[in-house]
Amino acid sequence: MTTFNILFTSVGRRVSLIRYFREALKELGLEGKIVTADMQSNAPAARVGDIHELLPRVTDDHYISKLLEICNNYDIKLLIPLIDTELQILADHRSQFEHIGTCVLVSSSEVNRICCDKRKTASFFENIQVNTPDTLNAEKMLSDPETDYPVLLKPANGSSSVGVTKINNAEELRFFLKYIPEPIVQEYIIGQEYSVDVLMDFQGKACAAVPRLRMEVRAGEISKGITVKNRAIMAAAKKVAEALPGAIGCITLQCFVTKEDQIVFIEINPRFGGGVPLSLAAGAKYPKTIIQWLIKMPLDWTNMDDWQDGLLMLRYDDAFFIEQDDLT
Structure with missing residues (x-):
């Protein structure tokens, strides 16, 4: 070809x-x-x-x-x-x-059903026995004056962090429950937040994982980040991705690492995440490898942990300037 x-x-x-x-x-x-x-x-x-x-x-x-x-x-x-x-x-x-x-x-239809509904994602994490925030009952919380805050409220089917809200007290919870569609309330996790780009082959094997520390986020997408060759995060992310029934291509996971070094998974995006250019710039040859798999060409990236640790991405806005008549 x-x-x-x-x-x-x-x-x-x-x-x-x-x-x-x-x-x-x-x-x-x-x-x-x-x-x-x-x-x-x-x-x-x-x-x-x-x-x-x-x-x-x-x-x-x-x-x-x-x-x-x-x-x-x-x-x-x-x-x-x-x-x-x-x-x-x-x-x-x-x-x-x-x-x-x-x-x-x-990825498979089942994988996408798991990933697009935060309730199913939480159940998946629990079923494969990885750490994930507790899912809480909002009505019980509102009836219990001893409820601990903050908690996190988000739409079960949301994306790009739209509607994700830190809730500091019962009054805020009661208010936002009225406006967030299909709300899910979860334990509020404190720690360093990572995205992990996992490359899955067409047999469901996790071949590579690149953790990216989310230093600054804008509109739900990383604007400043750095690659971190944390072997524990890499192994945990591969375990999660391989447990998905029919995952292929790039799977972007999100997790926190707490001060006790506990890895807590919160979300799965079964596609190229918005911050994946950082992983690619660090030397993760995902596009080339996917094409080589499809055309059955031997890989030249055999050590898939061979990417640059500590590469910092600082994003900024750029623009194309074109004549209106050139739009097609």
Whole structure:
């Protein structure tokens, strides 16, 4: 195979990730087009692809048929979804894409059901016996004047930290319960927060794990962070990812490390997380490795712990400037 075309959906602002995949194609000597797709013609990441296609909403009846049409038209070998809301529907229709020769980099339907509902995620962590915050009964808390605060309130099906609220007393809890959809209340954990990018092969084995300390977060996404080669976090994250029934590609886990060095897992994002460019910049060759697996090429990154410890990322806003008539 000398041509390998890749489609990224819901590209938004994921400029860096797309550039890493383009570089991987170049390193492997593969010709290939980068096709981006989004609801908007002015998605910033569309400016780093070769072709941009408009998509309907994920909830639209024609969403899958439109994606199949794009994959057929451009001979797409790899489809990479980038937001939570499209993962389940793509997992449910993965076989239709396989039929036309497109690999959808999405975990199983069961994995996505576990990860998109914080209640199921908490139960999963408990079932595999890893530390996770206690889930609390809001009504019992409000009727008990001895309840300890703070606690954390968040929507069970939320993403990007939208609606996540620290609750300091009963009055705040009573107020926010009215406005947070499908609320879940959990123990408030204090410690250093990490995201861990775990690379899963197509047989469900965790091949690599890169912990990133979340030093500063903006709009739910890391803006300052540093890679930390903590072997305990790496081993624990691999254990969690391998327990998922059908996880593939990049699985981004979130956890805290308390002052007692206890690792407490809180969330799973079964996709490339927003901060994954830090792991890739540190030398984690996830894009290249995924492509090599698909084309059955021997790996040149055999020591998958060979990435740079202590690499600091300081994010800032950049911009593309284009003529209005150039939007497609």
